Amino acid sequence: MNELALQQYLDFAYIAAVVLFILSLKFLSSPTTARWGVLAGEIGAALAVVATLFNPEVTAYRWVLIPLIIGAGVGIPLGLVHMTAVPQRTALSHAFGAMSAALIGIAEYYAGIVPVTRFEMGEIALEVIIGSLTFTGSLIAAGKLQEILPQRPIVYRGQNIVSLSVLGGALALAVALVVNPAHSILFPIMVVVALIFGVLLVTPIGGADMPTVISLLNSYAGFSAALLGFVLNSKVLVVAGALDGSSGFVLSVIMCKAMNRSFTNVMFGAFGQVHASAAGVKEERVVRSATAEEAADILTAANKVVVVPGYGMAVAQAQHKVRELYDVLTKKGVEVRFAIHPVAGRMPGHMNVLLAEADIPYDRLIEMDEINGDFPQTDVALVIGANDVTNPAARTDQSSPIFGMPILDVDKAHTVMVIKRSMNPGFAGIDNPLYYLDNTLMLFGDAKQFVGAIVRELGGGH
Amino acid sequence: MPADFISNLYVFILAGFVGFELIKRVSPLLHTPLMSLTNALDAIVVVAAIIIAGRHETRLTTILGAIAVAASFSNMVGGFLITDRMLRMFKSRGSKQS
Numbered sequence: 001m002n003e004l005a006l007q008q009y010l011d012f013a014y015i016a017a018v019v020l021f022i023l024s025l026k027f028l029s030s031p032t033t034a035r036w037g038v039l040a041g042e043i044g045a046a047l048a049v050v051a052t053l054f055n056p057e058v059t060a061y062r063w064v065l066i067p068l069i070i071g072a073g074v075g076i077p078l079g080l081v082h083m084t085a086v087p088q089r090t091a092l093s094h095a096f097g098a099m100s101a102a103l104i105g106i107a108e109y110y111a112g113i114v115p116v117t118r119f120e121m122g123e124i125a126l127e128v129i130i131g132s133l134t135f136t137g138s139l140i141a142a143g144k145l146q147e148i149l150p151q152r153p154i155v156y157r158g159q160n161i162v163s164l165s166v167l168g169g170a171l172a173l174a175v176a177l178v179v180n181p182a183h184s185i186l187f188p189i190m191v192v193v194a195l196i197f198g199v200l201l202v203t204p205i206g207g208a209d210m211p212t213v214i215s216l217l218n219s220y221a222g223f224s225a226a227l228l229g230f231v232l233n234s235k236v237l238v239v240a241g242a243l244d245g246s247s248g249f250v251l252s253v254i255m256c257k258a259m260n261r262s263f264t265n266v267m268f269g270a271f272g273q274v275h276a277s278a279a280g281v282k283e284e285r286v287v288r289s290a291t292a293e294e295a296a297d298i299l300t301a302a303n304k305v306v307v308v309p310g311y312g313m314a315v316a317q318a319q320h321k322v323r324e325l326y327d328v329l330t331k332k333g334v335e336v337r338f339a340i341h342p343v344a345g346r347m348p349g350h351m352n353v354l355l356a357e358a359d360i361p362y363d364r365l366i367e368m369d370e371i372n373g374d375f376p377q378t379d380v381a382l383v384i385g386a387n388d389v390t391n392p393a394a395r396t397d398q399s400s401p402i403f404g405m406p407i408l409d410v411d412k413a414h415t416v417m418v419i420k421r422s423m424n425p426g427f428a429g430i431d432n433p434l435y436y437l438d439n440t441l442m443l444f445g446d447a448k449q450f451v452g453a454i455v456r457e458l459g460g461g462h
Numbered sequence: 463m464p465a466d467f468i469s470n471l472y473v474f475i476l477a478g479f480v481g482f483e484l485i486k487r488v489s490p491l492l493h494t495p496l497m498s499l500t501n502a503l504d505a506i507v508v509v510a511a512i513i514i515a516g517r518h519e520t521r522l523t524t525i526l527g528a529i530a531v532a533a534s535f536s537n538m539v540g541g542f543l544i545t546d547r548m549l550r551m552f553k554s555r556g557s558k559q560s
Contacts, residue, residue: 014509021503021506022480022484025481025484025485025496025499025503026487028484028492028496029484029487029489030489031492031549031552031554034549034552035550037549038499038542038545038546038549041499041502041503041542042542045503045505045506048506048509049508051509052508052513053512055512055516057513057516057517058512058513058517059516059517059518060515060516060518063515063516063518063527063528064512064516064531066528067511067531067532067535068531070532071508071531071532071536071539072536074536074540075536075537075539075540075543076539076543077540078536079539079541079544079547080544080547081544086498086544086548089540090494090498093498093501093537093541096533096534097501097504097505097533097534099529099530099533100505100507100508100529100530100534100537101507101530103527103529103530103533104507104510104511104530106526107514107522107523108523110520110523110526111514111519111520111523117464119464119467215497218500218501221501221504222504225507228510229470229474230467230474234509235470235473236509237506237509237510238473238474240503240506240507241504241507242473242478242481243480243484243500243504244481244500246478246481246482246485247485248497248500249482250481250482250485250486251485251496251497340490347497348496348497349490349491349492349493349494349496350494352491352492352493353494353495353548353551356551356552356553359551361554361555362491362554
């Protein structure tokens, strides 16, 4: 086969891969077809990888096949992590993806034995900056999610000025390189400055903002791959990067809307600071609490129960006990549904995956907008490890830092039961007036143990 | 501006719109698998890494390429694997009984 014909076959393989990638996302629109999406993506990716191995430029197979085996060796265990570890695994894979894009850009720069034009220099510099900052930013996010690093926002005075100057520095170096691509000494400095900016970008962001940050990093990782496609003139990279980048972007917008915050507010707002002052004013108010036995009686008497899970449920690993509660109540003829806030958990859709893993049918998992109208007809709203997303101050109290954020209207249910460790304010440090309402009962204890105790009272479980 | 850049820009803009429309239709139920799936698709940068490493031009570019091959291929394998594991768990009440 001559080389021109071979090149055409390779191009067709890449076009087929692109079509399969688009179909892959299309299949994901419904849970019934979603697994076809994975298959389509796998076939597309396999086609592209195998075709590339036949590229006549690829001669040193040892430098390709051994890394592929190592990659599979790292990827398989990362694909088998426990469902509670999915957010940090996702952040780590953003880091890997962005690192790959940055390294290829760097290699392309140093491979440029032919002097690069100013335009190409600009493309490479931008690509490498975005890839590098996404790499370190995602590593910090993964560290926070894995709790190697503190989840509280780390803030200091003048932080935004420092961070923005570092970004400005990286961009200035890029401009200097475009003006004179021969100043190659500036290139590694630019990479290091971009890596530092990634760290500065994510350290001030708290755990509760992780769904937005992880989506933004997803978007950056995608766009760095698309930019790499521009650098290498590879359409398959441009398309895959654009799909991934727009996916991350759409998710970030959804997450920001669900918190009633703007991008700039998430990135530069330092959420924690605002709340520290807001939590200061606190008067003694009456809280009513109940035992597992009382809670079980109320649940048995109910017709309609809505469970509101939050990150606390994931931390306590309570989802399997929650499933037992679902089973025993369903058997008694109680209608049990789950209300899912878009930002519940540490990444978009986190709660759905945890509850699906616990074998709760997905048609019982209801989105916020769909279920909010049903709370007035709900006998019991059972809040497990969720806090800010149920805070009625978001609707009523203009001075509240979360005022305007869409919440689950649990306070409108006939009875609200909240499983909570203690009266300490939640992660963000905002007081929740829900706990002092007349129709609210506090169930103090560990989520897993308390739900287990209710299940025992109801005569279910193992 | 190079002609390649213009044609790539067309592709980028069109793919961006396609992505936007497709992602909007994905059920919020599946946002976590969506992110891991797009991550696996994004790992297609492995094809660029294979060429950089396989060209074996200088020691530096080959080593950088080889690291990129390993990192992006681990994303590809791991991303598809975990997406499929997650999607297998999503069952409706009907399929659960059968």
